[in-house]
Amino acid sequence: MGRLDDKKAVVTGAAQGLGAAILERLAREGCDAVGWDLNGDALEATTRAIAARTGRRITGAAVDVTDAAGVRNTMDAAVTELGRLDICVANAGILISGDATAFDASRWRRVIDVNLVGYFLTAREAARVMLDGGGGSIIQINSKSGKTGSFHNSAYVASKFGGIGVTQSLALEFATQRVRVNAVCPGNLLDSPLWIESLFRQYARNQGISEEEVRRRYIEKVPMKRPCTYDDVTNVVVFLASDESSYMTGQAINVTGGQEMH
Ligand SMILES: NC(=O)c1ccc[n+]([C@@H]2O[C@H](COP(=O)([O-])OP(=O)(O)OC[C@H]3O[C@@H](n4cnc5c(N)ncnc54)[C@H](O)[C@@H]3O)[C@@H](O)[C@H]2O)c1
Structure with missing residues (x-):
């Protein structure tokens, strides 16, 4: 018995790193899931391996989270495949650091586009299908850089601060409709x-x-x-995905070993 038996999930940025760890943890807790990533080849290998290790139905879809139409179509395809959507983890993100005075504007905008606009597009499409279904839990993977400025990281910090604003605003919008929206801020x-x-x-x-x-x-x-470890983060993701957190929405939870306290 997992803690999320037979729940249906989408995880973005799932080809590697934290997104792959979240996808595997959700599968181990009993979810069927579709992983999304820009990198279709790596995603295919990751989802196949996770499906083999866990015995769950885990597939992949190549999509750029900054493409509004692509995100909409890929969400519809995921719901067709899974039957419904209970959990959406918006994890896809990039980090480009640099000296503010020399930061190329198009690279600065790309960080905002992936981390902030991409999160909004993913979350709103998840909310759309959850509102039509039985509700659900949307979880953004944010960062401690969503709470406090970070040296040479103006673009990343702006995108992550903005993400907490999106989380809080969507949480308010859907609070009475059984769609909860929260963020995790790892160290x-x-x-x-x-x-x-x-x-x-x-x-x-x-x-x-x-x-x-x-x-x-x-x-x-x-x-x-x-x-910070993957388990530190996935433990909180499972909690936010489950009914154990049913009275929580609009929160941004620090998982930082005490480094961030606000
Ligand atoms: N690694 C850390 O120390 C750390 C700390 C705090 C928060 N985070 C956050 O965790 C998340 C995952 O980070 P990670 O360390 O696993 O990064 P990573 O670079 O290893 O993985 C990110 C994945 O997202 C995918 N991706 C990038 N742009 C995309 C797009 N436009 N559309 C779809 N997929 C896209 C990449 O192909 C990659 O597979 C990010 O949101 C990051 O900000 C990471």
């Missing part, structure tokens, strides 16, 4: 591909220090003195 997942393949290098270059020193400094900032 630094230092063992995720985002850090290993990109952020350690970006931050080392921007701050003029080694990648090892970046890791040491980011752990030192955490009161619990360890990085």
Whole structure:
């Protein structure tokens, strides 16, 4: 028995990293799910592996969350495949850091487009089908950077602060209609591909220090003195997806080892 037996879910940005971990955890808790990602090939391999490991019906759909028509059609296709939608985890996101005075405007806008507009498009289409069904839970993967400014991260922080505004506003809009909207704000997942393949290098270059020193400094900032893990985040996602959180909407929950308290 899982905690989400026979629930139907969509997870965006599910080809790798946190999104793949969320997709697998939902499957282990008893969900059938469709994972979405820009990267169709990686998504296919991830969903096939998760389906084989969990025995659940887990498939993938290639879509760019910034494409309004694509998101609408892909949501309709997911509901046709799953029968209904109970849970939508809007996880797809990108991070481009940089010195504000040299930040290329089109790259700055791309971060807003994926993290903020993409979240809005995903959430509103999920809400549309949930309002027609029996209600549901929409969960945004936000960040501690949705609560406090971050060095050389003006685009990412703007997108994540904005995401909390979307979460609160949609929560108000659907509060009486059994559609709940909440966000999870993780700390630094230092063992995720985002850090290993990109952020350690970006931050080392921007701050003029080694990648090892970046890791040491980011752990030192955490009161619990360890990085955030996938389990830390998926535990809260399962809670928000389940009826255990049925009196919660419009919340943005920190999962940061004490680093963020507001
Ligand atoms: N890694 C961290 O330390 C960390 C910390 C806090 C919050 N987060 C948030 O967690 C989420 C996932 O991060 P991650 O570390 O797993 O990143 P990641 O880069 O490993 O994975 C993100 C996935 O999203 C997909 N994606 C990117 N743009 C897309 C688009 N336009 N449409 C559809 N899919 C798209 C990518 O192809 C990729 O598979 C993001 O929202 C991120 O902001 C990450």
